[in-house]
Amino acid sequence: MNIQQQLHLTGDEKGYWFVSQNGRLWLPNGKVPFGQANELGFTQELAQPIGEWNGQTAWLICNQMKNSMSSIRSLLTYEADQSLFHMAGRAVQLSEFYRSHKYCGYCGSKMYISKTEWCCMCDNCKERYYPQISPSIIVAIRDKNKILLAKHVRHNQDDLYTVLAGFTEIGETMEMAVKREVFEESKIQIKNIRYVASQPWPFPNSLMMAYLADYDSGEIQIDKNELVDAGWYHYSNLPKIPEYGTIARRLIEDTIALCRDYDKFGED
Known part of the structure; x- marks a missing residue:
């Protein structure tokens, strides 16, 4: 623009x-x-x-x-x-x-805002700084007619259950990040990872890349530094979930539709 x-x-x-x-x-x-x-x-x-x-x-x-x-x-x-x-x-x-970014992190001089792009510039050492955007993943996991939902530490007071998410690390593809985050937080393995959509998430500066995946193997063992609780939920008995408009809610709704299809038609 x-x-x-x-x-x-x-x-x-x-x-x-x-x-x-x-x-x-x-x-x-x-x-x-x-x-x-x-x-x-x-x-x-x-x-x-x-x-x-x-x-x-x-x-x-x-x-x-x-x-x-x-x-x-x-x-x-x-x-x-x-x-x-x-x-x-x-x-x-x-x-x-x-x-x-009022002052340059390299030389300490006062910065000014560029007239041609979203960045701050240093008149002294000519360094440019751009707004940070942190790529992150969010994934809904299905096992037959159930969805994996977890209560994150940050949502404990709200009693909110949602899908798993995390930041992409250096040297990872998005799909690698999906597998790693799921295993780190729940100790389960997943398969059939497929991209759904993305959502800018300014809390504070993420770009959420959303995926669906299927359960492959393992028993849930939560990372207590990240999660308070996690479990498999049938779509007829869900806990409190994120509001409409969030990419998490879309993933949950998409997964519920797949769970209903499983109950209606059987094996995928």
């Missing part, structure tokens, strides 16, 4: 306003505000166009509002169009990137 530089607002600029700091986004009344800059009190604020949403300019302001600073999880929806969530994710991640 055509990258545009930061500018001080005159007040006449119009669009959707993504005001972000510390991984949070300003969502008054649960919505991304729309209107002219002067109507929202943004005159003379430093802002940057970061794209377009719903036919209007999407503006990023790296600032902390007094109230209504929220997680962008509320922007996840059941609908296939996740463009607002993706734009909000871009805003949050860019805001954090700019906040953490």
